[in-house]
Amino acid sequence: MTGGLAAGASLALPGCAYIRDDAPTDPPPPPSAKAEIDGDLVYFNWADYLAPSVVRGFQDEYGVKVVESNYDSMEGMYAKLAAGNQYDIVFPIAKWVVRLRREGKLRAIDPDELENADQVFYSGSYFNDPWYDAGSRVSVPFTVYKTGIGWRTDKVSSMTGSWQDLWNDEARGRIFTLDDQDEALAMAALLLGFDVNTAKPSELQEMKELLVSQKEYLRAYSSDDINNMVGGDAWVHHMWSGDFLYLQQGLADDPTAFDFEAPREGTPINSDTYAIPADARHPGTAMAFIDYLLRPENAIKNMGYLYYPFPVKDALPAFADLAKDVPACNVEVSDLENENVFRLLGADEVQRRAAMWTEVKAS
Amino acid sequence: MRTADAAPRSAQRTWLWGALLALPTAWMVAFFVAGMVVVVLLSFGRTTNDGFPVFATSTANYRALWNEVYLELFLRSLLYALATVVLSALIAYPVAYAIALHGGRWKNALVAAIVVPFFASYLIRMYAWKALLSDDGLVNSGLRGSGLGDGVTFLNTPWAVIGGLVYGFVVFMILPVYASLERLDVSLIEAGKDLYHGPVRTFFSVTLPATRAGLYGGVLLVFLPALGDFVSAQLLGGAGTYMVGNLVQQQFAEGQNWPLGSAMTVGMMLALTVLMVAYLRATATEARES
16 A cells, blocks of 8 residues: 555545455454255345246255346446345356455355365365465356367368468458457467466557457457357357357257367366355355256256356266267367466456456557 | 515425435435545455455456557447347337337337336347348248348348347337427427428428438437347347347456446546536537527
8 A cells, every 4th residue: 555645545535435445464264154944045146146946946856946137247246245235155267266365355165065076075175276266265156168169160161270260261251259368368368379477568569460460351340259250240259168068058040050169279267157246145055056956957058058067076078968069069078187277366466457458459 | 566576486496395305315426426435445446366356446347448449349349239229220210210200199109118018027038030031041041931042141230239229228119209390389390391382391391300400319229228238239140240139248248357447437437427427418409499
């Protein structure tokens, strides 16, 4: 903190709990709750991000209500938590687990309290000690996914299995790059052989030139990948594996008209998790809910709804079957170990990356 | 006698007005002024390495605004907003005119028919446009089906963005223009027809000047939200249609730079204030002269 003024300003505006500079770093989390119902579940997730039948099943079996609210970005989720709103369960993306854990905002989750914990924390499982939560103390894995390229096989025949395909001449003017800072920068970084999290000015400069060179091939930057493909606007789309699988298996009239590749330079891998905020009022119900979601039959139902793979052991064959026509949509252990993951960066690094990305989009 | 009781009555009236104003004033101070103060203070702030915005006394955010790229975005947004205003006026006049002068007993129903769709979220309406205008969407399928060519690329163009803005805000032009047309004495138009004959000349010499106040209000109501909008460019725009609103939104989301976003907001408000004052002075002068 730069001294008195910042403190004074914070004091003068007591409502701004979010604006502060004294965040604790990696304190021990509050102890795990037991998986025992202690009230209705206050649930905070992306909209439409679990199969409704599974949520209904939990309500019926345990005789509690699931009170749902939604966020539209991780920043929004974080701001609500930081402002003191109480939720029993949230679904942070990996790097947000790092941040929430470091700030003491998550409660410990003891796998011994979960009957189905062995579905994700078995011997040799990557998730026993994932990069974002050492020792898996405060999170349980929910889904994993990768980012690649989806394309129209009826329009484009010259795909090469490289990120360079986002510069494909056949699809010129019908190519979309995800409107997502981390994803767009990662694509450029992988093409140039840099770390996906790089914030080195010289590397950012090279990436910027590369991304600007792409603009004449692009139709737009958009994260609405499914609709852009369904509507026929996109022939080649930088897209998320689960979105592709939903498009192909769930929406397309002719699934053979679409295909997906995981470029050879490497693909970003990300994970969503289950986590229980430190100030949750019903952590016991949240534990029971997580346990319920880890049951293989529920994971299978959720995968059939979301089309993202769940790292639940006995549900893996079901996903492999769902993705049998496009194995590139699956996330293997080797993918996880490559660790092309989006790490929690310092604000100066995020801002440098953001400034570059802004200039690309604005140029 | 009249002067004698004028004083207490006006005092009473002042008290009454004061009481009536207290609540809205408190509301505005608590939720509008305080919010603006935080934005202004934060525009001199910085971000801690953990990503928390904090207050400070740095002018670095304002210095960062002097960037060619940002200026270009501002000019582009200005152009889109002006195009939106012009198109909205071209749509609003015939619509408002038809309802106000020929709506008869259906007037209120027609106004409702215009307003009700705007109860649906702007975001939803933009998504609906996307479904309608995509390359294989309803409009293009219709064009192809009826043999009118190979389809048109509507989406991800500047026109789609401007179209989205017009659709989003045209109602704010229709309503004030309608209100001023409603108040217009129809005999003026009839007199105009007697004097000038043609309907076009009558419109420009009588109807337009008489409804100027509504038009001027509508221009502001459409221009301001259009200039700051980010939804239309995000959902309907292409790789080259990024607007100032997108830039600001980016700072508060992925960019993790609330202080810079605040400085952009303040800078934009200052620019808009200058434009608005110039506009109000110009329109006021014109109103006095005529």
